[in-house]
Each structure stands twice: as structure tokens, then as C-alpha cells.
Amino acid sequence: MTARWGLTIPMTGVPLADHREIVEGLTDLGYTDAWSSETNGPDAFTPLALAAQWGPELRLGPAIVPVYTRGPALLAQQAATLAELAPGRFVLGIGTSSDTIVQRWNGIPFTEPYQRVRDTLRFLRKALAGEKVTDEALGVKGFRLEKAPDQAPPIVLAALRPGMLRLASREADGAITNWLAPHDVRTVRGELGEEPELLARLFVCPTDDAEEARAIGRWMIAAYMTVPVYRAFHEWLGRGDALKPMNDAWAAGDRKGALEVIPDEVVDDLIVHGSPAACRDRIREYVDAGLTTPIVAVVPTGGLAPADAVRALAPSAG
Template identity: 50%
Template sequence: MPVTNSVSAPPTWGVTLPLPGISLGQHRPIVEQLPAIGYTDVWTAEGGGTDAFTPLAATAAWSPSLRVGTGVIPVYTRGPAVIAQTAATLAELAPGPGRVLLGLGSSVPAHVSDINGIPFEAPFKRTRDVLRFVTRALRGEYIGDDFETFTIAGYRMPHPPADPVKVILGALRPAMLRLAFADGNGAITNLLLPGDVPKVLEAVGPQPAGKELIVKVFVCPTTDRHYARASARSFLAWILNQEPYRKFHEWLGNDDLLRTSHAAWEAGDPAGAQRALPDEIVDGLFISGSPEDCREQILRYHVPGVTGIQLYVSLPPEIPRTLESVLDLLRRLGPGSAARSS
């Protein structure tokens, strides 16, 4: 059943930048107004398009209060020390305890091997090793160790950040979720149905104070259901047939709903894989409707234990790419509207 913010402490609310169809340089007036409409965080992701850190550096310059987080960067495509150095540099631009959230993850072979030529090997071990190295490096420790997936001859960060950086993991299944909370500052998870969240929380177990569980929610705020489904199917068929997400939904118990899509994908028929996705999966993983309807669906993800909501907003054609229209849409989707309606 739907859960409102009255059940537990209000979550942080974030939006993924850049918004599709708007150039990064045009985001400054949007970012400057986000705190006024209730948003606390700006997030980025990194695959085959915009890098994760440049939008966050711009956000730190444009807004002195927003938290900035990567959700997530692959642990393969940068060296461990470069990851730590980049996070420390971002923390200089965005000072404040916990204002920078460094989200690390294994990503998927399509982003690691196919476009970067890097073998996608031992993803859990690589993620664990990078998490442990980066956490220690950001504390200013000397590191000269043989990790299981790489060796560090000797490194100490010359100027570790004065304010702690929260290092979290993109985590889907139990082993990664447990690692995220045992060795890191929490997790970010995504592409799950509201009814799947309790299973994730069960795998996490009791959460120490100060750790994060961020849920990323994909939203296409339009009442044109045909458009929303058509625009979501290509992405969902691709991502749900990547091995990490396929195994994630097998663990969640959604495999029966996806079996026909998997078979089409394996047969080299991506169009068939799209068509085979049930509407309930498309509508559940990439929610649509009026902004108010979408907001009610977003709130279903906020249950006790979830500390933050990250929105990925796909702007439909009927929304003008103007400051006033975009801010109005984000206001109607987000925490300000939620608070007024509670």
C-alpha cells in the first residue's frame, strides 16, 4: 500500500542531471532554484554520455547547499587513486560534512568492455577493492597493499578532504548490499518496483545511523501512456537484459515476467525483446502519468529505511524546455508538492 512521509523521517530528494534535452550550460538557473522547491541533492550517472563529475562541479559552483552525488561511476574505467583524487577535488568545491556522495559500482559490460575496451572481470571483488582503497585514501591513510584485483605500490593523498566524503555503492543483490553497509556509507539501488523495496531492506538488515539507502526512480511525467511506454521500452529492454540487472530481477522474483524478453534478446531480436516486456513492468519501472500521479507513485518507494529518492526525469515533448516550465514540473513532482499534500 502507498506509504507517505509521515511514516518515517522525510527522505532527501534529488534529481539526475543533466536533464535530457537541455544542455549542461543551460542548467544553472535550474540548479540555483532547486533548494527553493525542496530538492536537497543533485545526482549524475555515467555510461556512454555525460561524465559524472563535470555536472557536479558545476552544481557545486552554482549552489552552495545542494548535496552532490555520483550514482554511479564504474570502478573499472578510472584508476583507484584517480577516483579518490577526483572525489577529494569535488569536496573542495562542495565543502560540508557529507555533502559529497561518491557512488561507485560495477556498471555493466556494455559500459566497461564494449565502449572502453576494459575486461569486465570479477565485478564484486573489483568493487569491494576499489571501495576499500578509496575509503582509506580519502581518510589520508598510507596504502601500499596487494588487493585481490590490483596492487598499489604506495600512495597517500597529499591533501585529504577536510569534510568526510560518503562513499556508497550501486548495489542490487545481497552480497553487494551487505558490502555497501559494512564497508561503505550505504547504497543506491534502482530499477525495482515499489513492492521489491522490502526485499532489498531485508538483505541490508539493521542500518547504522548516518548510512544511506537511496532509491533511483525513473519518471516520464506525461498522460500520453503510449508515448511513455514506447520511449521507455528501448532502455528497459536493453538494461534488463544486461547480466547484473537480469540477475537482480531473478533474485527479486520477477523472472517470470521477463523470460520472454530474455529469450528474444538472446536470439538477437532486440525489437522483440522490447515488445515482450509486459506493460506492468514498463509502467512499474518507468512511471508515468500527470506530475501529481507520478508523485504519488514515487512516494510508494519511501518506506522506513529508505533515506533518499533520486529522480531520473525524462521530459516529454509537451513540456517546453523553458526555466519556468521545467521548474514547475520538478516542483509538482517533488518534495514541495509532497509536503503540501501530506
């Protein structure tokens, strides 16, 4: 069994305030981590602040916070706050996010993503260590945290392709990825190396109804894989030809047609589905392939209620 087993919070369809009972029970179920995200729902930090109090033994982190949508100083402030709330248990996950989130939704130019992540990582290392930082590339002049955390948090990078994976290996404490199959983990490890921590959010649909799972999965895949950063990721992983009909239909405005041409094999590769026992076995395939920390993202179905899914997918369940 993997030493780590994470859960994505907040869970879809569950109000944030109703997560207390779920989070309080995670450690007893064998979960070690709780990881948030930031797209168009809750922000990444507020759920972790609550979880720091509800789950005092859990490791916590955002997977991920975009480096564009907060100024570097504010990002350091929020990271320092979480590091104080959960000393020794907070890991800061940062990344580029996507042009959709950064540019279309926030009106911020999505330029030079590799450089922006690299420079922000270096800034955060210094700021969270209590140094006074001036960084011309980021436009920062003489920033210092009022109180640096007693223990600077590890920083992990969202990394989908070789350049960012190598940056994570050289300068960060690990890498975060998602939307991959177990055999893809070996490709990612080939660039990251064997030593750094590798985390991945796994979309898990615990249902025996394969057609239901695939229908949900097709919507999710179309929403993600038509975004340029994910399209490039899967071209690198070797799915370019399999996903080309979907991308062509999507670009032509044929949303229904795009869903219909996504092969079952691609859905089964990227969405963990089946009985809870089958899902747990599939998650362990990722670990056997080199994933350090699986982060379960429960995909709602007509079957298990969210709290029941958390229990059924827990490592302690079998």
C-alpha cells in the same frame, strides 16, 4: 514527506551549460540532492563541480562512478576535489557498472566485480583519510593524496543483489539501486538492513498518455534488462519469468519482438508515469517502503519541458 528528494543531472536534452538556472532553483523547490551518472554521456564529476557552485546547499554525488574505468589513485583525486568544492555535501557513489560499459566500451576486463568494489572501497577509505596506501590487489604502491579533504566524504555502493548489499551494509555508508518497484524496496532492505541509507534513481515520465510512457519505458527496459547484471537483479526480484520472452527475443536479434513482449505490468512497475501529482504520490510509495533518498530522473516526453517537469515533480508542488 521524505527528508530527501534528489534530481538526476544533467537532464536529458538540456545542454550542461543551461543547467545553471535549474540547479539554482532546486533548493527553493524542496530538492535536497543532485546526483550525476556515467554511461555514454557526460562524465560523473564535471556536472557536480558546476552544481557545487550553482547550488551551494545541495548534497551532491555520482550514482555511480565505475571502479574499473579510473585507476584507484585518480578516483581518490577526483573524489577529494569534489569534497573540497562541496565540503560536507559530497557523497561518493561507486560500483561495478556493467560489462557493456567496462569491457565493450572501455576495453577493460570485467573480472571479479565484487572483489574490485570491495578493494576499491577499502583503498578509498584510507586514501581519503590522508593515509599512504599500498594495495597489492589493486596494484597500488605507496599512494598518498597531496591534500586529503578536511572531511572525508561518505561512500555508497551500487548494489543490486545480496552480496553487494551486505557489503554496503558492513563497510560503506549506504547503497544505491535502481530499476525497481516500491514493493521491491522491501526485498532490498531485507539484505541491506534498516539503518543504512538507501538511494534509488527513479525513472519518471510525467505524462497522462500511458501509451506514450509505456512505449518509452519498453525501450529503456529492453536496453537495461538485457544486460547481465540487471537480468540477474530482476531474476532475484522475481521477474525472471515475466522478462524471459524479452530476453529470448533480444538474444535472437529480434529487437522489435523483444519490445512487444514486455508486459504492461512490468513497465508500470519500473517506470513512474502519470500526472505530476500521480508521479509524486508514486515516489512517496517508494519512501514509505523504505527508500531513504529518491533520485528523480526525468524521462522526456512530448508534454512538459524539462524545467517545467522539475517544478511539477518537486516535493513542494504538493
